[in-house]
Every structure is written in structure tokens, then in C-alpha cells.
Amino acid sequence: MLLGRTASGLYWLFRYIERAENVARIVDTGAHVALTGDADKSDVWPSVLRSAGVDQTYAANVDDAAEADVAEYLLRDRNNPSSVLSCIENARSNGRMVRTAITREVWESLNETWMTIKDGLSKPIDLDTLIDHIDEIKRQVAQIRGTFHGTMLRDDRYSFCRLGTYSERLDNTARIMDVKYFVLLPSASWVGTSLDNHQWRSILRSVSAHRSFSFIYGTDFNSTNISEFLILNRSMPRSLIYCAERLDKTLGYLAEHYNQSQDCDETAHNLLLRLRALDMDQIFEIGLHDFLQETIQQNNALSTQIATDYNFD
Amino acid sequence: MSYFDEMGTSENLRDPYAAYSSWLQRQDNEALIRKHHDAEQVFRRTGITFAVYGQEEAEERLIPFDIVPRIISAREWRRLSQGIEQRVIAINAFLEDIYSKQEIIKAGILPESIIAGNEAFLPEMMNFRPPRGVYTHIIGTDIVRTGPDEFYVLEDNARTPSGVSYMLENRSAMLRLFPELFRKNRIRNVENYPQLLRQSLESVAPPECNGKPTVAVLTPGIFNSAYFEHAFLADSMGVDLVEGSDLQVTDGRICMRTTEGMKPIDVIYRRVDDDFLDPLTFNPDSVLGAPGIFDVYRAGRITIANAPGTGIADDKALYTYMPDIVQFYTGSKPILKNVPTWRCSEEDSLAYVLDHLDELVVKEVHGSGGYGMLVGPTATKEEREEFGKKLRKHPDNYIAQPTLSLSTCPIFTESGLAPRHVDLRPFALMGGDKVRIVPGGLTRVALKEGSLVVNSSQGGGTKDTWVLDDD
Numbered sequence: 001m002l003l004g005r006t007a008s009g010l011y012w013l014f015r016y017i018e019r020a021e022n023v024a025r026i027v028d029t030g031a032h033v034a035l036t037g038d039a040d041k042s043d044v045w046p047s048v049l050r051s052a053g054v055d056q057t058y059a060a061n062v063d064d065a066a067e068a069d070v071a072e073y074l075l076r077d078r079n080n081p082s083s084v085l086s087c088i089e090n091a092r093s094n095g096r097m098v099r100t101a102i103t104r105e106v107w108e109s110l111n112e113t114w115m116t117i118k119d120g121l122s123k124p125i126d127l128d129t130l131i132d133h134i135d136e137i138k139r140q141v142a143q144i145r146g147t148f149h150g151t152m153l154r155d156d157r158y159s160f161c162r163l164g165t166y167s168e169r170l171d172n173t174a175r176i177m178d179v180k181y182f183v184l185l186p187s188a189s190w191v192g193t194s195l196d197n198h199q200w201r202s203i204l205r206s207v208s209a210h211r212s213f214s215f216i217y218g219t220d221f222n223s224t225n226i227s228e229f230l231i232l233n234r235s236m237p238r239s240l241i242y243c244a245e246r247l248d249k250t251l252g253y254l255a256e257h258y259n260q261s262q263d264c265d266e267t268a269h270n271l272l273l274r275l276r277a278l279d280m281d282q283i284f285e286i287g288l289h290d291f292l293q294e295t296i297q298q299n300n301a302l303s304t305q306i307a308t309d310y311n312f313d
Numbered sequence: 314m315s316y317f318d319e320m321g322t323s324e325n326l327r328d329p330y331a332a333y334s335s336w337l338q339r340q341d342n343e344a345l346i347r348k349h350h351d352a353e354q355v356f357r358r359t360g361i362t363f364a365v366y367g368q369e370e371a372e373e374r375l376i377p378f379d380i381v382p383r384i385i386s387a388r389e390w391r392r393l394s395q396g397i398e399q400r401v402i403a404i405n406a407f408l409e410d411i412y413s414k415q416e417i418i419k420a421g422i423l424p425e426s427i428i429a430g431n432e433a434f435l436p437e438m439m440n441f442r443p444p445r446g447v448y449t450h451i452i453g454t455d456i457v458r459t460g461p462d463e464f465y466v467l468e469d470n471a472r473t474p475s476g477v478s479y480m481l482e483n484r485s486a487m488l489r490l491f492p493e494l495f496r497k498n499r500i501r502n503v504e505n506y507p508q509l510l511r512q513s514l515e516s517v518a519p520p521e522c523n524g525k526p527t528v529a530v531l532t533p534g535i536f537n538s539a540y541f542e543h544a545f546l547a548d549s550m551g552v553d554l555v556e557g558s559d560l561q562v563t564d565g566r567i568c569m570r571t572t573e574g575m576k577p578i579d580v581i582y583r584r585v586d587d588d589f590l591d592p593l594t595f596n597p598d599s600v601l602g603a604p605g606i607f608d609v610y611r612a613g614r615i616t617i618a619n620a621p622g623t624g625i626a627d628d629k630a631l632y633t634y635m636p637d638i639v640q641f642y643t644g645s646k647p648i649l650k651n652v653p654t655w656r657c658s659e660e661d662s663l664a665y666v667l668d669h670l671d672e673l674v675v676k677e678v679h680g681s682g683g684y685g686m687l688v689g690p691t692a693t694k695e696e697r698e699e700f701g702k703k704l705r706k707h708p709d710n711y712i713a714q715p716t717l718s719l720s721t722c723p724i725f726t727e728s729g730l731a732p733r734h735v736d737l738r739p740f741a742l743m744g745g746d747k748v749r750i751v752p753g754g755l756t757r758v759a760l761k762e763g764s765l766v767v768n769s770s771q772g773g774g775t776k777d778t779w780v781l782d783d784d
Contacts, residue, residue, distance in 0.1 A: 002572045003553055003555060003559050003569055004570045004571060004572060005558070005559050096540070096544070097534075097535050099544035099548060099554070100544055100548040100553070100554045108358055111359070115358075258572065260573070311570050311571065311574075
């Protein structure tokens with residue numbers, strides 16, 4: 001048994017941590033693309049803003065965005081609720097609120113993350129050290145995750161944290177793909193050109209999958225393989241189906257723990273069943289963009305239902 | 314002016330410090346400086362912070378921690394703890410009396426005016442006896458020392474005393490920084506405080522509660538200056554930390570909204586002031602409390618710790634009567650002394666106080682935390698004159714006490730040990746069965762040379778407090 005507010009705090013704590021890392025990774029991809037490849041790069045930074053889902057809140061013209069502006073906005077701008085700094089601050093204040101529901105180790109690593117990141121991002125970003133900032137963020141988040149897995153009891157608290165992580169991750173992967181969906185569409189004329197090869201790699205990189213892809217598909221970079229990897233691969237920890245499976249399982253643990261099933265269990269199960277029933281041909285037939293949009297909406301509906309069923313507020 | 318020093322002088326070292334002092338002399342100064350800095354890191358990492366009201370800059374600050382412990386001998390502690398227990402029992406008996414028959418007023422020991430018109434007195438508590446007759450479940454007694462056997466009670470904090478988390482964290486920091494000291498010295502344990510607190514709270518559950526009582530800590534939320542402590546206590550007791558918005562009355566009980574629906578609470582350790590506890594009974598604008606909790610309380614279906622209305626017992630106007638109160642309810646002489654106090658409400662006293670402002674400490678009757686007070690000897694002439702005006706205007710609002718020569722205890726500085734004034738706040742737990750007191754308490758230290766103000770909001774720090782296991 002947990003306070004509804006505590007369950008909500010745990011859920012959001014882990015959503016924010018996940019988001020902080022995702023945003024950092026998207027900036028990293030942008031920086032990497034900008035430094036490599038030979039194609040026209042004028043759309044790199046606007047596209048980074050779109051992938052991070054902040055093109056609506058970004059005050060200036062998105063199409064004019066340059067590296068320094070984007071790094072500032074995504075890493076340390078407090079007016080951007082999804083900046084790494086905002087995410088870490090939100091994660092910590094949720095952590096403070098649920099201080100009694102997390103272990104001392106998790107709290108201390110979260111607090112240390114907040115101190116380190118706040119300190120590291122206290123001055124405008126020097127682009128030469130951008131990569132150091134990103135590494136620091138990834139390292140800090142990994143430490144929180146490590147203490148979390150190493151010290152938390154596997155009870156309802158743990159489950160709400162996991163729900164936050166996977167709700168956020170599913171949303172992120174779907175959104176990153178959606179921004180680039182046109183690159184992922186199978187098109188005979190594009191195959192094999194260095195341009196899309198490069199774009200595809202950057203999509204994989206932004207979900208930390210550019211190496212693991214090759215374990216499964218070798219060097220066979222093509223849109224179908226990449227989409228399949230990110231949507232339907234059950235061993236890829238950021239794929240849509242993997243996240244949906246975790247959500248479904250985790251809600252199952254909760255139902256077992258409380259000896260009571262909830263409406264959200266069915267919502268999650270339907271989300272999973274739909275993914276299981278589809279193959280890539282069918283997804284391209286539905287239309288990749290429409291499919292992703294629908295998935296994002298289903299995931300949002302699931303989050304809302306979880307909050308209702310477990311008395312988040 | 315010379316002060317009694319807890320450690321003594323190099324020629325005349327006091328016994329409790331003998332072992333520590335010889336250890337200290339063998340330490341390399343560089344290493345100590347390092348530990349001194351490490352200590353701050355330890356606290357920052359754990360997030361032990363407090364907020365200072367009215368300072369936007371430092372939304373979260375650390376209370377400075379000094380690495381030199383304050384050491385109390387077993388003999389000194391025996392006397393102190395007996396004195397505290399006596400006082401706590403008297404205060405509780407006084408509350409039970411003042412909210413029912415008021416024998417002490419009938420006996421002519423206390424003037425009726427002390428409760429009439431006193432905001433700390435809650436008429437809503439009249440003729441209601443809390444479960445097991447316990448009002449002050451947690452009391453923090455502020456004690457100062459002026460000589461080898463001269464201990465004075467400065468204040469009885471009977472509402473929601475804070476600081477116990479620092480006592481515990483200070484010990485855990487010392488254990489981490491100087492484990493060898495704890496191998497060599499027999500220092501009494503304080504770490505079981507949360508267990509004692511939980512046992513004590515469970516012992517006062519409402520009579521209708523059968524089975525293990527559900528205990529919760531009520532906090533105003535993460536922006537409260539003592540939030541860290543609220544979370545710390547809930548966490549270490551293993552109970553829920555609730556906010557007003559988590560609570561509602563269901564089937565005549567106070568329930569918390571959980572992932573499994575509404576769950577009733579038996580004992581609530583509230584860290585929310587009386588005023589904010591229940592918007593239906595007290596301050597209607599409060600969003601921090603639980604609407605309806607007072608009715609549930611009066612129906613005997615929840616225990617509130619501390620009981621509403623305990624503030625009357627630590628009111629500074631009442632303080633001057635404490636020796637009589639102890640005598641009246643326990644039938645014996647107070648073991649711990651009161652500081653001689655002038656009640657400015659009395660004409661002769663007011664005249665004396667105005668004439669001797671440069672020697673006295675003048676305090677607001679209802680103030681706390683070191684705000685709104687004048688420390689005569691260190692104040693400027695202008696400050697004294699300004700304060701004199703306030704005093705003449707509202708004499709009832711003030712009491713005055715001599716500037717006590719508070720004992721000093723050395724603190725660590727990079728240029729060596731330096732004496733600073735200290736006080737002591739032991740924590741007493743009053744349960745339905747007995748009084749529990751952990752050995753020691755929180756030692757607060759004025760870090761500024763010569764300063765007598767130890768409050769953390771005014772630049773004070775803290776020390777680990779050792780009670781030795783043998784004489």
C-alpha cells in the first residue's frame with residue numbers, strides 16, 4: 001500500500017530521469033551528425049528540437065536554430081520544462097516528496113546528480129565540452145538506475161518507478177521515429193545512398209542502438225530493418241514492443257501485489273496485443289506516421305488511466 | 314568575562330574529555346582539516362538541509378556541523394535525564410489539569426489571566442482527555458549550563474520540537490568520519506530513537522484500535538524548513554509521510570488516499586501547527602491540515618501528537634511559573650533550575666528591565682527561533698532604544714532574563730580549537746506506558762565568536778553529543 005501521491009511521485013521521478021537522459025542523447029546525436037557525414041546539415045538542429053518534442057515551446061524560429069542555441073535550450077534552459085536541468089530538478093523535487101519511499105542510496109545518488117548537473121550547467125555551454133556534459137548526464141543517470149536496481153525492494157514502489165520509466169521511454173522512441181518517419185519509409189530510389197544511411201544511423205544513435213543493431217542485422221541498414229528493430233524487436237530495451245511488454249507485466253505485478261485488477265491493465269494489454277499482431281508490412285500499410293501517432297495516443301491514454309486507477313491525485 | 318568550558322583548560326582538563334583530548338593531540342592537523350571539509354560533503358550528499366524563511370538566495374542551506382563532540386559524563390546525564398523526566402511529567406499533568414478542572418488556578422498558584430486571552434490556550438480542548446492522558450508526546454527541553462553543576466532550563470518546546478534528525482545524522486557522520494573514536498570510547502547509542510518514537514506513538518493509539526496501530530507523519534510539504542526531518546522520521550520509523558491533501562474523513566475516521574483506496578490512520582504525528590491543523594475548527598484558510606480531523610479527534614478515533622493546545626505549556630509567560638508547576642504536580646522540588654525571569658507585564662519588573670537593558674536578554678512571549686529578541690550586551694545603543702520603545706508599548710509581550718554566561722565548548726577551526734557557546738536540546742518521548750529519553754540530544758553551537766545565539770536560523774551550528782557509558 002502506498003499513498004496515491006507517493007505512487008505519482010515515484011512514477012514522475014522516473015519519467016523525468018528517463019526524459020533527461022533521452023534529451024541528452026538527442027543532443028548528442030545532433031552534435032555527432034553535425035560533425036560527421038557530408039550531406040547538407042542545415043536541418044540538423046531544427047530536427048533535434050523536433051525530436052525532443054520542444055519545437056512548439058521553443059521561442060525563436062525553429063528553422064534558424066543553431067547548435068549553441070539548441071544545446072542551451074535543451075540542456076540548461078529553466079524555461080524549457082523538458083531541458084535536462086528542468087528534468088533533473090523536477091526529478092529531485094519528486095524524490096524529495098517521496099523521500100520515504102526510496103532507499104537512502106537512491107536518494108543520495110539522485111541528490112548528487114542534481115548537485116553535479118546543476119553545477120556543471122551553471123554557465124553557458126562551451127561547445128567544445130558539450131560531449132563532456134552529455135557524458136556526465138548519462139553517467140549520473142546510470143548511477144541512479146544502478147542504485148535503484150541494487151537497493152529497492154521489488155514491491156509496489158518499484159513497480160510505479162518502472163511504469164514511469166517505460167511510459168516515458170515508449171513515448172520517446174515513438175516520437176523520435178515519427179519526426180524522421182519520412183526517412184524510414186521504404187523507397188527504392190533512396191536505398192544505398194549515403195544520405196539516408198547517415199540519417200538512419202543517427203536515429204539509431206539517438207536511442208543508443210547504433211551498435212546493438214549490428215548484432216542482429218549486421219550491416220544491413222535499411223528502413224525496414226531499422227523500423228522493425230525499434231518497433232518490434234523484443235530484446236531491444238527501447239523498442240515499442242519491449243516497453244509495452246514491461247508496462248503490461250509491471251501492471252500485472254501490481255494487480256498481483258494488491259490482489260485487484262484495474263482498468264489500466266486492459267489498456268496496457270491491448271496496447272501490447274496490437275503490437276504483437278502486426279508485422280512491418282502491415283505497419284507500412286497502415287502508414288508509419290499514423291501508426292506511430294496512434295501508439296503515442298494509446299500510451300498517453302494508458303498513463304492517464306494508471307493515474308486514475310491508483311489515485312495519483 | 315570567563316565562561317565555564319565543557320572541555321576545561323589544557324592544565325585542567327575535565328574528566329569526560331580526557332580520552333578524547335589525548336586522541337585529538339595525536340591527530341595530524343592536516344588530516345583533521347580534511348575531515349572538517351569531508352563532513353560538509355557528507356551532509357550535502359545526504360541532502361540534509363533546511364530552508365531559511367525570508368532568504369530567497371539560499372533556498373536550501375546546510376546547518377554547519379562541527380567535528381568536536383560535546384561530551385557529557387554518565388553522572389551528569391543521570392541528573393539531567395531525571396530532571397527532564399520530572400519536568401515532562403509535570404507539564405503533561407499541567408495540561409491535563411488546565412484543560413479540565415484547573416485546580417492549579419483554584420489553588421491560587423497560577424493567575425487566571427495567564428490563560429484568559431492567551432492565544433496558546435485552546436478552549437476547544439476543554440474537557441477532552443486525549444488517549445492515555447498524554448498531551449506532550451514529544452518534548453525538546455532546551456538546557457544551558459553555566460558551571461560544573463549549574464544547569465538551567467531555558468525553554469520547554471512542547472509543540473513540535475525539531476532537530477532530532479540532526480542529532481541522528483550528526484552521530485552517523487561522526488561514525489563515518491572517526492570510527493576509531495567509537496571503538497575506544499563507550500558512548501551511549503542514540504540510533505534507536507526512531508524505534509522508540511514509533512513504540513511511544515503506538516502506545517497512545519485510541520482505545521478502539523486493536524491490532525497494530527497505523528501511524529503517519531503529517532508534514533506541511535517539501536517547502537517547509539524542516540521537511541527533511543519529517544521525511545527522515547517517517548522513513549526511519551517505517552511509516553507514511555502524509556500531507557493534508559492526502560487525508561480525508563471517511564466513515565468517521567481520518568483516512569489517507571492510497572493505491573488501494575482509503576486507509577484509516579490511528580496515530581498522527583503532526584508537524585503542522587495547531588492553527589493549520591484543521592480549517593474547519595481553526596484557521597479556515599489553511600490548506601496544510603485535514604478538514605474535520607478535530608471532530609474525529611474529539612470523538613476519540615485518532616490520536617494527534619502532540620495534542621492541540623500544548624503551546625500553553627511552553628508559553629514564555631508561563632515559563633516563570635514552572636518551578637511552582639513542577640512542585641504542584643510532582644510534589645517534589647524541581648531538579649532542573651529555571652532561569653530567573655522578569656515578567657514585563659508587572660510594573661516593577663518592567664521598570665527594572667528598562668533600566669538594565671544592556672545586561673538582559675528580552676524575548677517575545679510567543680516568539681520562537683530567536684526572532685524578535687534583544688541580546689542587551691551585544692546590541693548597539695540604537696537597537697536597545699528602539700527595543701525599549703516596543704517594550705513600553707506592549708509590555709505584556711515580553712519577558713527578560715539575565716544574560717547567562719553560557720558554557721563554551723571548543724569547535725574546530727583551521728587555526729586550532731576555539732571556544733564557542735553551546736546549549737543542549739534533549740528529546741523526551743512521553744508514551745502511554747513510560748517516558749523515553751535518548752541519551753544526549755542536539756547540541757547547538759553559536760559559531761560566531763562571542764555570540765550567544767545558537768539558533769540555526771541565526772547562524773548556529775550543531776555538534777555530536779556524547780553521553781559516556783561510565784563515570
